[in-house]
Amino acid sequence: MGLVHGSATFCRYEVDGALPEDYLDTFPKEILRYAFHTLDDLPGEERSTGWVNILDMFDNEFRAMEYFKEPFIALSWRVDVKRIPKKALLQYCREAEKEVKGREGLDYLPKPLREEIKESVRLRLLKRAIPQSGVYDMVWNLQTNIVLFGTTASKLCDEFAEFFRKTFHLQLIPLYPYALAQQTLIARGKASALAEDILPLFLVEGSKA
Secondary structure (H helix, E strand, C coil): CCCCCCCCCCEEEEEECCCCCCHHHHHHHHHHHCECCCHHHCCCCCEEEEEEECCECCCCCCCCCCCEECCEEEEEEEEEECCCCHHHHHHHHHHHHHHHHHHHCCCCCCHHHHHHHHHHHHHHHHHHCCCEEEEEEEEEECCCCEEEECCCCHHHHHHHHHHHHHHHCCEEEECCHHHHHHHHHHHCCCCHHHHHHCCCCCCCCCCCC
């Protein structure tokens, strides 16, 4: 997950579109707008995502705008999740329903009341749950328009690309090996169509395409 320390796996993207001329003014506002907020600040929510300092996952204020490291923007995308086991939720709901029945002298609880009890129990358990945190580094080269994102998990990558779009109003295009081969050919003054002639190399005898 980390691009700053040690080894890392990452996805590579190309930014579709040019930087706005006023990005030094607009980007700080948007980064702060989409900064990470803990689940304690979001009552009832089970998941929270947002930008944090790439060197400190607990810093979401960016007072010195240290993410600008010319020609790069370097941030981390933090994801916190609280999970309530289904069996635990079911058990606590049963206990709460039993208590309400005894207190109100009821043999049956209507569905709206059961849903109300379930939500009350869920909120109570959420307050006790400890969030699981994931931090994924992002480095954006403003000169080449290449973004590195510190995971290869497809679901997270898709969500990150959408979060990037909301923040910077720019689309990310995944750079797969074939696209990188085309870029390399173009950079060397050759036709990108030559990449179509690239064939897979099998290092194990008997392997087939």
